[in-house]
Amino acid sequence: MRAVALGLLGLLGLLGCQRAPYDLDMPIAIETDSLAALAALRAGIAELGGHVTDSAGQKVQVSSVCRCAGATAPHASVAACTVSGVIYLCQPSQMCSRCVKHELGHVFGVAKHSLDNRDLLYAIPAVEGFSDADKRAICKTGYVSGGVCD
Numbered sequence: 001m002r003a004v005a006l007g008l009l010g011l012l013g014l015l016g017c018q019r020a021p022y023d024l025d026m027p028i029a030i031e032t033d034s035l036a037a038l039a040a041l042r043a044g045i046a047e048l049g050g051h052v053t054d055s056a057g058q059k060v061q062v063s064s065v066c067r068c069a070g071a072t073a074p075h076a077s078v079a080a081c082t083v084s085g086v087i088y089l090c091q092p093s094q095m096c097s098r099c100v101k102h103e104l105g106h107v108f109g110v111a112k113h114s115l116d117n118r119d120l121l122y123a124i125p126a127v128e129g130f131s132d133a134d135k136r137a138i139c140k141t142g143y144v145s146g147g148v149c150d
């Protein structure tokens with residue numbers, strides 16, 4: 001009986017996965033101890049048509065412990081990275097709001113960098129905000145609904 005119930009739950013889980021993990025029409029909480037990262041992500045989510053609250057059913061997790069590949073090399077300028085949907089901050093990102101916003105694009109499912117340096121999702125971002133191409137790339141991932149993706 002228990003196996004049948006678990007099997008049914010598994011099936012329901014599969015059937016129920018049509019919804020994107022992030023809905024920009026619903027509040028998003030940011031879990032971080034970095035005020036700089038909080039400000040950057042609040043601004044980035046607003047650019048995408050969403051809003052941030054203190055507690056919400058959906059969250060973006062930020063760790064101030066740098067776990068980015070290559071960050072410990074001499075003269076490394078790795079600012080931040082995203083691993084399994086968690087943003088890891090390295091020293092330079094404390095002063096690089098666009099770097100933290102760029103990571104939001106990865107949390108929202110963008111796996112490949114833009115080849116256009118006018119996009120925030122360019123490998124080494126030079127602009128401060130999401131371009132229209134960035135927004136299209138984020139909406140195309142299927143990870144995000146609502147906001148600019150409607």
Ligand SMILES: [Zn+2]
Pocket residue numbers: 102103106113123
């Ligand atoms: Zn990136």
